[in-house]
Every structure is written in C-alpha cells, then in structure tokens.
Amino acid sequence: MEREITFASAIKEALHEEMKKDKDVYLMGESVRHSVWGVTRGLNKEFGDTRVVNTPISESGFVGAAFGSALLGLRPVVELIFGDFLLLAADSIANEIAKYRYMCGGGGFKAPITIRVAGCGIGTGAGPHHSQSLEGSFLNYPGLKIAIPSTPYDAKGLLKTAIRENNPVLFFEYKLLYGVRGNVPDVEYTIPFGKAKVRREGNDITLVALGHCCYKASIAAEELSKEGIEIEIVDPRTLIPFDKDTLLNSLKKTNKLIIVEDGIKRGGVGSEIAAIVSEECLYSLDAPIRRIGGKDAPIPGSVYGEKLMVPSVEDIINACRILKSEG
C-alpha cells in the first residue's frame, strides 16, 4: 500500500527497519537521541542507548572510532549534523575509511560504515559553515560510494542499500528535502546503487539534477512545459557508482545537456558529468553542455542572501529556455 510520508520519516523508517533486522547496525552522532533534524529521534527508546550513541563534538574522532568498530564487523550509521562537518572528518573519511581495505591488502579488512551527511545545503539561513553542498568535494577518493536521494522513496531505498553495503557510503541529505512528502510503499524494498532514475520524460533537453535541485527542476519543468519546452530530468541517485548509460540514452533523444547542482559550480559534480558526456558523445550534441551551480563565494548567513547563491527555479527555467533556442 502506498502512503505519503516525509523525506525525514522515510529515512527514519529505513534506520528503524535496518536496526531491527540486524543487531550490528547502530547509530552514532551528536545529539542523535534528541536529533536536530528529528530523523533519529526516539529510536533509542526502542533500541536502547547502546545502539543510539550520543558523541562529543569530535567529528574526526567519532567517525574514526565508528570505522574502528566497523573493522570488527559492526555496521555504524554515523550522522554529521551539517554537511559542512565532512571537512572536520575529512582525514578519517578520505584517508582512513576510503583507503583502509586497499592498503591492508583486502581480505578481512572491510568498512561497512554509512555516513549520513545531514543538513546539506541552504534553507535555514545558517550561514557559511552550515549550508554547504560538498558532494562534489568527495568524488576524488577511491574507496567511497556516494548516494544523494531526492525523494522520500529514494531516501528510504538508498539508505537501506547503503547500510547493507559492506563498503563505506556517504549519504547526502538535503535540509530542504526533509519536509518534502512523497509516496513510500509499506513493503520491503531497496534501491540498488548505480541505477539513475528518469524523473520526468521529455524530448528537448536532458537535465541532470542532484538532491534538492531535482526537486527545483521538477517545478521548473511544469513552467517550461507551458512554453512547449519539455525537459527530461535524470536523477543520478548515486554519484559513485555513476549510471552513465541512463544519461547517454536520454541524450540520444535530446542531444542537449544541462546539469544543476547546489554545490559550487567550479569543480563540482557537473564538471565531472560534463566531461564524461564530452568523452562519450560530443559530436552528437546540438549545443554546448551547460552547468548551473553554486556561486563563487561562501554562503552568506541569512535566508535572504543564501537563496541568491544557489540555482533557483527561475535560473533553471532561464537556462533551459536559452539551451532550447541553441543548436
């Protein structure tokens, strides 16, 4: 049976189900019992404080420690309250967790750890240190998988897969998606990594969008449709592994590509996707590839200012109008 629940509730359900299914799954993070985003609130009442662990303000330390427990076979789901705090735990994630199995020669060395990169992006005027979109920054570390859901259905399915993965996963949760409602069936399901989703079909432009940008794109799509511009929204769902085939198939139809992300445009995910597409099918494109991303400045600390720094629905509409007219 289908029901409509929020993105945050969908994540909570995934955690609840996986903790019930497997006693080795436990949660760790700052204030995870009370839960800043409400996502993990109350889980300790059912599973106990030993399985929902409040940590000190030690991102580098507790991510490293969670990894230590994963070496012994536990399956930690660690929360970083704000995506920005990835930078505090960067060595633990990029140097230790990502590389450990490889440098120890494989075998028994595994890192079945999921890091919930919570509270990503703008939305609460929280300023430069609490509003970043860092998924692009972590593309360069072999040994990490990256998932970035844009709907409640995907959040639940991808998180269950992440937790069951025997490899490290960074799971990006956007602030402005927590309250978004969507259909989530009450049957057991997971979503495999490396399978993108075509959110909306269209013949004119392929638009790749991540996280909250996918949501903004779907609103833009309705407006554009009224002008006779039909965009095809491709949601990668996972950046590593990345589903190239779904994207290239879409481009066979549209031959125009635009990539939209909240992360800083320079060196962002869009750069990587644009390069892949250039390598694969440059000659069949009808126009240059376009990217929209975060502006070249830190996010200012106000709800007014932060909106100007990331792609808006209006920005997406304008970019698609221009792209439609090219080629």
Next chain:
Amino acid sequence: MIEKNIGSEFTEVIAIDKKQKKIRLNRNEIIEKIPKDKLIKMYKDMVRTRALDEKLDSMLNKGISLKQHSTYGQEAGPIGAIATLDQEDYILPYHRGWAWAIGKGMEPKYIIAELLGKKSGCCKGKGGPQLANFELGVLGRSGVQAAHIPICAGVGFAINYRNEKKACIAFFGEGASDNGNFHEGLNLASIWKAPVVYICENNLYMQFDRSNETNSVKDIAVRSIGYDIPGYIVDGNDVISIYHIVLKAVKDAKSGKGPSLIETKTYRTGGHTGMDKTHYGGYRTKEEVNKWKQKCPIERLKNDLLEHKLITENDIQEIKNKAIDEMNISEEYAVQSDFPNLDDYLADVFCK
C-alpha cells in the same frame, strides 16, 4: 568542589594539582611471576626484531628501496606489551620499528616482501610499510600520525558492544600525542570505558628535532589527567617493567575499568629512517646516542634470564643464529617474489 554559601567576603578558586607518585617494584619478583616460555619468547622476539632491522639496513645499503623506520633501542616496548595479550586481542601500531609486528606473530618473509611491494607481502604489496594482518589482529598501520587513536577507541567500543573480553593496544610516539586525534580519541575511549591501552613511546625526538620544543608537557603520561584515565610512566628499555604495567592496564581494560595511557621513556639508537645519516653526531650528539646504546633492552633481558638461570650462553647464541638465518631466508623469499600487475593494483578498492 567549590563550596557554596561561604559568605560574601570570600570566594574560592581551585588550583589543579600536578603530583606524580613513584611506585617501587621488585624486578625479580616480577620475573618470577612471568611464565618461562613467555620470557624466552620475549627475548627471542627482541633478537629477531634486531635481526630484521639489521637485515633491512643491509638491503638498503645494497641500494634496494624500502621504508625502514628502525626499531633499534625500542624493542622492549611493543614486545613487552604484546606479551600481555591473548591471541584474539588487537593492536593498532605506528611507523616506529618492527617489534609490534614480530611480537604479534607476523612472519618476516611477508613483512620484507610487503616492504618491497611484492604481491606475496602481507598487504599484497599495497601497503608498503603500512603492515596489517587481520587474522593476527594487527588492524592496520595508518600513514597518518595519530589517526589510529580514535580508531582504537572504536575497536574498544565494538568489543563492549558485543560483551566480549578482549583488548586493543595502540602504539604511537610523543609527537602524535600533540595531534587532535589523540585528544579526541582518548576522550572517546574514556567516556566509553573502551577496553584499550594507549602506549606512547617517548623517544625524545620527533624526526630530527627534540620533542621538548613541540610537546607542551615533559611527560606525556600527564595528559591522562585530562581524560580522567590512569597514566603511567615506565622505563621503555626494560621489557620486565613494561610487561608488568601493561599487564595491569590490560587487566583493567578487560574488567571494564576502561583505558589507560602508558608512556615509555626510551630512545631510538638508529636514525629516523634507514636513510637518516645525520642522527649520530648531527642533530644528536654521539655522547647521547652512545649513552642510550648502553641501555640496550635486549642485553638487559639477556642478563635477567642468565641471572635467573632460564637461559644458557649456548641458547643465546642459537637464538641469534636462528634469527639471522630466518632473516636471510625471508630476504630471499621477498626478492624472488613477483610484483603485483595492474589488475592486482586495481583490486580491493571495494569488497563484495
């Protein structure tokens, strides 16, 4: 505790006391309590560690490329400590020396093969000096100083989570104890009562500089106060003392009392690496190095064993000869082994 309600004329400020307490131990009594085979094994392992170091230096002198952060002078610490562990206990070592590898049972032929980058090495040629052996409980050796300190707290967390009676020892130098991860790791281990022992080998030098320039304290063990865990200072060149105090710390850990911080006062009589040629008469005086060479931990245990009639001069010679043979065979094995191919180098980024 600041007393409340003591009147409006007075107030209180609390000064933290920095006292240290000396505990005198009788070494002979300690020796008599250690099983004979354990004492002999500690001696053998220190001799084998020395032989491995000398073998690696000879390979370097032949022009072979390998990372050799030699143990010379610091054999007692890890070997004395690991002797207190059971087979299923864990260690998280660091770059200094090979005593922890030998002590935990890693075979020199796979160590040397790994240092040469060969596929037959303990890490399939991928780790280099960053050795590991999952089955033996050597949970990897990070290339980042102090990174393993919070990882150790997490290993302890997992042991508690599963209600097991195991321990994990992390080894590091005094330089690493200045790193943020040391502080975060000890705090975590303390609040979790992690069954771990943190052993800081203070050899007075951080690479080519004296550590007193960069450590804010003279005795690293003092930092235990900040994390409300026991701290001890021990003679790092005496395997008997180390065995005694680490045994206490391991027992405390396994009985739910949580972590301890043990500082061994020691010295490396070799260079920072095998390529460091200025450690003797350069950034360190010859007098200082020679003074510490007089305190060789292998010599000390040898004398203890002779005094207690647990070993003969013949045994000593035989142990030494066997160690040299073992390293010769190990070198041969490593040199004959193949390198990984590109497919091998791309493997094990992920597991199934």
